[in-house]
Amino acid sequence: MQPSDIGRLVTLGAPAVSPDGTVVAVAVRRVDLGANRYRTAIWLTPTDGSGPPRRLTGSEHGDSSPAWSPDGTRLAVVTGREGGGAQLRVLPIGVPGEPVVVCERPEPVSEPVWSPDGTRIAFVSRERAARWATGDDDRAREPRRIDRLFSRLDGEGWIIDRPSTVFVVDAGGGDPVAVAGGPYEHSSPAWSPDGRTLAVVADREPDWDLDETARIYWSTPRAAGTGRGGSPAPDAITRTRPGRRTAPGWPPRPPTTTWRPRRTRRRRWSTSRPGGRTSSRPASTAPGGPSPARAPRSGTTVTCSCPARTVAGSTCTGSRPTARGRAPRRRC
Template sequence: MSIFKKVAVTAVIVTVTNLSGFGLGPVYAQITVEVAGVGSNQIPIAIAGFSDEALSPQQVTSIIKDDLGRSGYFKIIDANVALNENSPINFGDWKAKGAYALVVGSVQSLADGRFDVRYKLLDTVKSSTLSGFSQTTPPSRVRLAGHRIADDIYEKLTGVRGIFSTRIAYVTKAGAEYRLEVADADGQGPIPALRSSEPIISPAWSPDGTKVAYVSFEKRKPVILVQNLITGDRTEVANFKGNNSAPAWSPDGSKLAVALSRDGQTQIFTVSASGGNLQKLTSSSSIDTEPQYSADGQSIYFLSDRSGGPQIYKMSASGGDPKRVTFTGSYNITPRISPDGKTLAYISRRDGKFQLYVLDLASGQELRVSDTTRDESPSFSPNGRYIMYATDSGRRGELAVVSIDGKVKYKLPVQAGDFREPTWGPFMK
């Protein structure tokens, strides 16, 4: 059997092999951000210390600085002063320091134990207020308040919605235990959604961010389940003969595209998100797997070896004749489509390296965006500007992020262990 067939027919088993390794105690490191060729386009911004934030369990100022610095779009100017939202501002002084914008705020401790987090974004060039708001939050959500402020700053200054308050999910292994974990987009605050002595693979967020679909081996075979992250309830949606793998949500959250080998060769099907209403979309003599819906729900991208090697194809969401999408390279797998439908991300094997590529679907221009060599499982941020993926570092997996132009790169400072199959959650309402 060819390498591709091993991946396609028993993709879940190959991925499980990659999960070898073990988790250690929580050890976090600073994020090192590599930014290439965007310096002149970075927005200079000063972030003053929020007054009274020493009373808070989390330093809001540090959270905002880390978020904006990690994005690659901002040059952080050290303010060296604490200023609240009502402090008098000498805009000329801040312009002289090179700051185009200034962030000020405060964190006030309330009698009921909550915190009132207030912030204001100032335009130093026009000497005006660009934005500002206040949030009342329990101690456990002060970090989220900081992320939301960073989101607002990012959107007001770039015109694109920020992703700092979104969440990610991924699979990790600690000893003999597999965990599906949910964390902040910066890798902090991980919470186990599922613990199992059997492998968990292929997690995928529902469009509303309340559920995750994944493949579990608890029944000694790959079975697709949907888990409600709020209640913990699980629904078995695909447990057919053979392999049940690669769940991908439709944009409206009503169904999943899946890869099943129930009829022998692995093919693409759809199934209701609550189970049932199974429909077969491909009936080829080839292996068809790894389906992904387009953002508008009208098409499905998938992997097939019908051309003799693994390539990415596109078909109508109701089935029909597929069209080949990737032509450069002889081994292209794991298609992921951007939220705006303009960019396709995938893993390509070239010269023995498995690396992350993006393809502009309008122009056909391809770009390699990773400089690591054992990459897997790309996932777009909900604003489409970044891609998270897993990559090997020695004998363990790490989570990395790269901008779609390849100019901003960093790895998440998750606790030591083996991390695989990240999936970036949607914007939350």
């Protein structure tokens, strides 16, 4: 391998499959040796291999993070800006229309996710503190106060005054609204099926910077009340204990959320209540995955795993929730 061969290297981002399963959008990064920089563009390719890939975007500062709208007619992409920051754009796919700049941010944008009705987009970006309002010259700003052990990241620089925040913006354009922010690091927004709630990953405990814990919270984009930093305060739905809860995903029936456990060989009971916490305990290891059953108490959902998982009315035929919405003490 010769030094010039670096220009032949190609890096692919996470693929995004269209809702009908016929097309994949993916960010492709190449090395431009002449300009001494990376070039990133969005490419589309059919999933059945019936045609060659085609380039969709060609922005000067690169495009990334493609996300399909629920109807498959629009594609949200993140476009870099000169001097830093990013734009969130929406491109028409297979229908007449023009690209729309949904919003601009002074910081990079990532993880765009469409709401189920296609009217809003959630994304992650860093929110700058008030000291940044004086301009781009860091020496002219007031001193940075360091009161947390976790204060900077490789490739990001100082983050103590730039926390990772989840925003929601109208798909047609507008000012993004912070729905999960404060001094904490948030990621992985996931819309509920009815579009009223977002599940996010964070650790909002007092000593969040001293442990490796990650929990799942949910937030209502239009909720009243604020937490630290003036952002709406999400509610925890996983218990406070060591471990990481990541990659939240909603099943077809709200309000239960699922997450990717670090130990996948052991199934557990989990009880979730909107605005509350989740209790979890070992359950049957029968294959097939959990099925939700509505507990008698309003607002509580019990997820169980048992050989007879059929949901009939308000009970699970394999094992019935108690009146208080807790999982049974005995195995299925």
